[in-house]
Amino acid sequence: MDNKEVIKKFYTSFSNGNVTGMLECYHKDIVFKDAVFGRLEGDRAFKMWEMLLSQKKQDTIINFSNIEATAESGKANWVAEYLYGDKKRKVVNRVSADFKFKDGKIIQHFDTFDLWSWTKQAMGLPGYLMGWTSFMRNKIQQTTNNRLDIFIKK
Numbered sequence: 001m002d003n004k005e006v007i008k009k010f011y012t013s014f015s016n017g018n019v020t021g022m023l024e025c026y027h028k029d030i031v032f033k034d035a036v037f038g039r040l041e042g043d044r045a046f047k048m049w050e051m052l053l054s055q056k057k058q059d060t061i062i063n064f065s066n067i068e069a070t071a072e073s074g075k076a077n078w079v080a081e082y083l084y085g086d087k088k089r090k091v092v093n094r095v096s097a098d099f100k101f102k103d104g105k106i107i108q109h110f111d112t113f114d115l116w117s118w119t120k121q122a123m124g125l126p127g128y129l130m131g132w133t134s135f136m137r138n139k140i141q142q143t144t145n146n147r148l149d150i151f152i153k154k
Contacts, residue, residue: 003069003101007076010106011064014078019053027105034095034111035118037148038141044148045109051151059083074099084122091121115140 001009006025013021023046032045040048064078080093093113100108119131119140130136 001104003071003074003099003104004067006101006104006106007067007069007074007097007099008064011062011067011076011078014049014053015062015064017053017056019050022049022053025106026109027102027107029102029107030109031107032109032111035113035115035137036140037144040148044152047152048148051148054151057082069099069101072101074101087124089122089124091118093118093121 010022010025013019013025026046029042030045032040032048037048060080060082062078062080064076067076068074076097076099078095078097080091080095082091083089084091095111095113098108098110098112099106115137116127116132119127119136121127123131127136
């Protein structure tokens with residue numbers, strides 16, 4: 001499978017809620033990074049996807065496009081549409097993903113998106129007022145990593 005097909009398999013599996021298919025695309029030494037979790041390595045990155053997909057609802061929609069890949073690197077765009085939190089706020093998160101490959105698998109996966117746009121949608125007024133700050137980014141990362149720790153311990 002070439003690297004473009006690895007990315008396609010990753011997002012097709014994500015869209016279908018197939019965590020096994022997603023994780024088959026990751027190298028055991030994966031490094032993942034985004035604004036919500038920060039930097040995750042190895043098993044923590046695997047567990048992050050397991051946690052997210054265990055919470056995936058029927059109305060969650062994942063679309064992907066613009067896949068490009070070479071022997072060393074790749075990129076794609078993806079969009080997640082879902083309802084967030086107790087208030088069920090509609091979120092449409094547009095993400096740009098960058099990849100590095102090793103041994104036919106993804107060894108580095110960095111997702112980039114507008115965190116302020118996400119916080120405004122997901123958190124309402126507090127997200128609008130504070131979502132652009134490093135304080136809010138750090139608080140979000142602390143909260144999501146605490147949730148990941150609890151998920152891993154179960």
